[in-house]
Amino acid sequence: MRSNRVLANSRLNKPVKKKWISQDAAWAFLLLIPLFIGILLIYSSTIFGFVMSFTNWDIVRKAEWVGIENYRTLAEDELVWKAMRNTLYFLIIAIPAKLIIGLALAVLLNQKLKGVNFFRLTYFFPTACSVVAIALVWGYLYGVDGFLNTLLQGLGLSKVYWMDEHNAMNSIAIMSLWGGVGYIALLFLAGLQNVPPEYYEASRVDGANRFQQFRMITLPLLTPTTFFILITQMITVFQMFGENYLMPGPLNSTLSIVQYIFTEAFQGFRMGYASALSYILILIIFIITIVQFKLQKKWVNYDL
Amino acid sequence: MDQANNSPLKWMQYVLLYGLSVVIIFPFVWLLLSSFKDNIEIMSGNHIIPKNWTFDNYVTIMTEIPMLGFLKNSLFITVLATVGGIFASAMSAFVFAKLVFKGRNVLFTMVLIVMMIPGVVTMIPLFIIIKSIGLMDSLWALILPSWTGSAFGVFFLRQHMMSIPHDLYESAKMEGCNPFRIFIAMYLPLIKPALATLAVLNFIAHWNDLIGPLIYLNSPEKMTVTVGISYFRGQYVTDYPVVLAGVFISLIPTFIVFLFSQKYITRGMLISGLK
Missing domain, CATH: 1.10.3720.10 (MetI-like)
Known part of the structure; x- marks a missing residue:
């Protein structure tokens, strides 16, 4: 498996011609939109959850900062x-x-x-x-x-x-x-x-x-x-x-x-x-x- | 290593293996047989085979409980979430395997890190997001989040796409195909076994999901089978053959998927290390 990956990578990097690169990037951007939303959600949730852990939020009332309480x-x-x-x-x-x-x-x-x-x-x-x-x-x-x-x-x-x-x-x-x-x-x-x-x-x-x-x-x-x-x-x-x-x-x-x-x-x-x-x-x-x-x-x- | 086929050792091994099969299969057999007993019989003892076979429990479950609705909801969620999720994962895997762009490695590392973030951490924030976009008590709450693709799916499918000779991609490119067409027409068909593996894993995960429906769904007509049967356990505490009939019905799709795709399941679970 690993040698395959190395092989594929080296093939990938060599024969690529310059003019394809920008086109590739555009396609990559387009096709990655769903996944990008997904990772963004997960990373932001992770941070959001951490911040929330310093509050007393109960959904109904406004959250208050309670420090490490x-x-x-x-x-x-x-x-x-x-x-x-x-x-x-x-x-x-x-x-x-x-x-x-x-x-x-x-x-x-x-x-x-x-x-x-x-x-x-x-x-x-x-x-x-x-x-x-x-x-x-x-x-x-x-x-x-x-x-x-x-x-x-x-x-x-x-x-x-x-x-x-x-x-x-x-x-x-x-x-x-x-x-x-x-x-x-x-x-x-x-x-x-x-x-x-x-x-x-x-x-x-x-x-x-x-x-x-x-x-x-x-x-x-x-x-x-x-x-x-x-x-x-x-x-x-x-x-x-x-x-x-x-x-x-x-x-x-x-x-x-x-x-x-x-x-x-x-x-x-x-x-x-x-x-x-x-x-x-x-x-x-x-x-x-x-x-x-x-x-x-x-x-x-x-x-x- | 191999002795004659009927040596005592071989014999003992067979006894162990068959014995364990009986232990594993027994609860399922008990479940099936008990679902054909009436309530009086269930209460009166624990003989395994029903004396008076009755189909009433299945009638009750189909008529008095929205079992058909549960099944429809489960199927709807499972199929849409699986298909959409796999398509998104495959698309992203293709990008990481074949397209050259700036920041590819950084982005892929970010995807790999996601695999290590346990679901508990994102459970509460995701609930708040779903709630704030008004998807509470909607089946879409359990479908849309899957449509981003999964980190494991991307990682897994990318490995398979990497093993396809790159010349193939080059020559298609020379003929003027755009990357999306190459992905749809060439790469998707070429990685069918890997897609099947991922599909089966996802199907099982969505069908069996417990915490998702518990968090996002409230009304009985939106409930999935898995959570639905645990709900009407409360309603039918005294009438448990009815519950067992429900449990049995909920296992039928699992059994069918398992039988027809066992080699994919086995393979998939081995690599994912899940469960």
């Missing part, structure tokens, strides 16, 4: 901390589970088995479904007298209160594992298929067993994939909304950051406050991404 309130807002804790908790239980099960699945799917295509499609299907459909179905499955509890009782176990204060976040994590693991497996599978088969052959000649091969060849060569998954999943989790909004546990036990921003902005109309929180969220995502990129030098292996 919103940010100070945020730091003392129990619900903000609750949402942060919920997010961190979800991060810690859901992402390792997704990574491990996804990797195991990918290894299974990377073999010459009958019906691999069927499995891949099945595992992947929930990724295409709306969170609303998934949350509604799982909400019923999780009911106190719902299917899952009937199943547990049938097995001689006791009922689980899936959506009570203590279990609700775990239940959402299970649902998200169910819906997302196929996608993670697919990403790992793509990584596995990039491992040159000669590596395995050579190591077999050297007498390595399958476990050693996995540890010494597969895992190191999958680190870039793992890194990609880790980054994108963390960013996704920090912006969780649908699951939490649709399956609210009692006492804010599943409140997420974006859900709190949403309710503050569109139900409480505290636009300034919500903007401030969204900026804190971006800051967190930004820092985590930077830290991840810094840390990757320690464990991500880019040379094949």
